[in-house]
Amino acid sequence: MTASEVDIVPGTEPDLRQLFALAQSTFAGAPGWDDERVLETLLRDVVFVAREEQKPAGYVALRPDDRTTIVVEQVLVAPGHERRGIGHRLLEHAEGYAIAQHAHRLRIVVESDNWPAQRFYRRSGFVPVAEELFELALPRAG
Numbered sequence: 001m002t003a004s005e006v007d008i009v010p011g012t013e014p015d016l017r018q019l020f021a022l023a024q025s026t027f028a029g030a031p032g033w034d035d036e037r038v039l040e041t042l043l044r045d046v047v048f049v050a051r052e053e054q055k056p057a058g059y060v061a062l063r064p065d066d067r068t069t070i071v072v073e074q075v076l077v078a079p080g081h082e083r084r085g086i087g088h089r090l091l092e093h094a095e096g097y098a099i100a101q102h103a104h105r106l107r108i109v110v111e112s113d114n115w116p117a118q119r120f121y122r123r124s125g126f127v128p129v130a131e132e133l134f135e136l137a138l139p140r141a142g
Contacts, residue, residue: 005052006050006051006052006057006086006089007050007051007052008048008049008050008051008089008090008093009048009049009051010046010047010048010049011042011047011048011049011059015047015049015056015059016039016042016043016047018056019042019047019049019056019059019076020038020039020042022056022059022076022078023038023042023074023076024038025079026076026078026079027076032111038074041061041063041073041074042061042074044063045061045062045063045073045074046061046062046063046097047059047060047061047062048060048062048090048093048094048097050077050081050086050089050090052081056078057077057078057081057086058075058076058077058078058081058086058087058090059074059075059076059090060072060074060075060076060090060091060093060094061073061074061075062094062097062098064101064103065107068102068103068104068105069103069104069105069106069107070094070097070098070101070103070105070106070107071106071107071108072091072094072106072107072108075087075090075091075094075108077090087120088124091124094106095136095138098138099138099139099140102140103138104137104138104140105135105136105137105138106126106135106136106138107129107133107134107135107136108121108126108133108134109132109133109134110132110133110134111132112131112132118134121134122134124136
C-alpha cells in the first residue's frame with residue numbers, strides 16, 4: 001500500500017487508547033519515556049490520526065505555544081508503516097492546521113543524538129533555531 005491510501009482525520013476519544021498503546025509499544029523502553037506525559041498530551045492536544053484500512057498508522061499531537069506558534073508535541077508512525085510518506089503527510093497536515101490557526105511557525109523538539117529525526121525534519125523544511133529545537137516558518141493565511 002502507499003501513503004495515498006491513508007486518510008488523516010481528527011483523533012476521537014476512542015482513538016486515544018489505541019494511540020497510547022501504539023506509542024507505548026514503540027517507545028516504552030526509550031530514554032525519557034513517560035506514560036503519564038504521553039497520555040496527558042493525547043488528552044490535551046489537538047490530535048490527527050493517519051488511518052489505513054480503518055486502523056491507526058500514526059498520529060501527530062499539536063498544541064499552541066503562544067499566539068504565533070504551534071508545537072508538534074508528538075509524531076509517531078506505526079511500525080510497519082515507515083518510509084511510505086505517512087510522517088510527511090502528518091507534518092503537512094500539521095502545517096495546514098497551524099496556518100489555519102494563523103500561526104507564524106511550527107516547532108518541534110528533536111533530541112541532539114536523534115540524527116534520523118533531524119534529517120527527516122530538515123527534509124520537511126524545518127531548520128534548527130536552538131539546540132534540539134527545529135522550526136518551520138509558515139506562510140500567512142490569506
